Amino acid sequence: MNITEYFRSNNVDAESIELIVTIPTYKRPQQLKLTLQSLVNQTIDKKFAVIVMDNHEGAEGAQSAKSFMTSADLNGADLNGADLNGIVILAHDRGNCHAYNAGWKTALLEFKNFRYLAVIDDDEVADPRWLEELVNTAEIFGTDLVGGPQIQQFKAEAHNVWKRHPVFLPHYERTEPVPILYSSGNVLISRHVLEHMPSPHLDPMFNFIGGGDSDFYSRCKREGFTFAWCNSAQVLEDVPSQRATFKWVNARSLRNGSISSIIDTKRSRNRLKTLAKSLVLLGISPFRSAISAIKNRSIVIGLYHVQVAIGRLLAEIGVINEQYRNPENK
Template sequence: MKLNGHDNITIVTQSPDLSPEAIDVVVTLPTFKRPDHLLKTLASLKAQVTSRSFAIIVMENEAEKREGATVAAPLFEAGEYRGLVIIAHNRGNCNAYNAGWLTALAIFPNFKSLVVIDDDEVADPHWLENLCKTRELYGVDFVGGPQIPMFAKPEHQVWASHPVFSPHYDTTGRVPIIYSSGNLLVGRNVLEAMPFPFLDLTFNFMGGGDSDFISRSVVKGFTIAWCAEAAVYETVPARRVEADWIRARALRNGVISSLIEKRKRSNEPFGKLKTILKSLALLAVSPVRAVIKTAQTGSLSIGVYQIYIGLGRVLAEFGYSNEQYRQPEKN
């Protein structure tokens, strides 16, 4: 069944006991070619310690084989999980998120918070409750939490402090910005105020659509907190500690940083020029920053990361974009 008015979204199934009006929190879970880990993620949601009424939307983004939907649908039909399984037919990270968030608004009329977890993550049992409590405590519109890397090979755990993997904050409280939707709470009020598509398709295969969405929301006055106690544990395959993957991710992060800043400054006098000058300045000082970071951490990779960020920002001015999600088998 197609979602009303949206041919690119198919509802595969929903749980038999679903009462949409009673749902207070919607958990959206995008999946792409990870059926085995999807089951682990779902199991961690089933183990949540909370009295809040929540439903799950699984967004299958592989519209041909549908491996995730195939393993998840019978569990929802049997009532093991409450919610829906949908197909987001248009490929790409942003399309999957947009489909899930739009479905949440269409199906659940009274939810207050929408929460995001990815299909390579496992939630702490108190994850959902801590995200919601933090929103209530600080009266904010977004809450982010740490994605703790769990490396496939134990010897790779030394990479946990690398900026590609380490959380941006250490303590709970209000923060100016967060950068990822891999562990995120979004208020319904944000979704109702922001234009659709929520995540800009410019970032569909690059990543960063979440950072851009949050940045645009902050410009409109929405506020953010961080919850250090709302952890998810992200499975990191061995591929992601190889030098070429780290380099590609760092360059990509630089590109995303430049694109987002350019948008923020779009209405400023000489905004584009200011962004270019900042990018050039960051690249110019990056060798010094690299030496300092290498000395502080003893890691050449952490040091060189500073140079790649600056280089990525400058390359963005020439139209460079590293679409790491275009070839998921290499990601």
């Protein structure tokens, strides 16, 4: 794994760190500072450290993180960035999964006593009680992984239909144990999960299509690890204008179907079985879409089931949209 340490804050006391927060970043230097500031504002009384993984050769994110951690000023505002314990690394192998793997490997090597590792994306801002709520939920339910909602923040001009579309909505609505998680943009993982699961944790085959997190959770479930959802552990995520369009939502829906097919094939190791499932889902998808369209009073929302089914079938013939190939457009 090709990793270079770019910066380490002076106040990193590895032995006393109980929590790690990892942040993969790619060409979002200003948004990253807002993410880091939301971590400064956390109310949790446990000591935590931040690991920023920059996956772009220009290292804009690494420079931004270093600037934040060594300065208390952004546009004249006092950010107390120097209060963060942190390490900034360069993950030189391009790809979403490589960035995550670099951060998780660094956490295991550098911090011998942490109990939990959390993940937040570089376009998200955490609620002040985010970490506290995730940890409390893990300990209350005794689960190994805990997810939380990514609350989408749309531009004022965004049509209301996108705010209700499945690609933008959290998978669960209540704090409770759940069968599985799907997203890594807001998650807490127990250390023993990372120690048990083989490295690399996220399969690089998902680097540019996404879904490495869903595949990881699927493998964790097969190993007997348990999951919970914490509805109060919220992060706010900006939705760029280009995402609130039919073109982007259609691409994401097709991609979701492709990922589902790929994970099914990996799990069953039976291509014909996955193909049969994809054909069945395609056959019933018009009926599911019609019911959804009527229920939601939206043809666009109703189309989701058909789009996912088509995406599954496209994956069977090797046609997959690599939305993460150009992350600035994802």
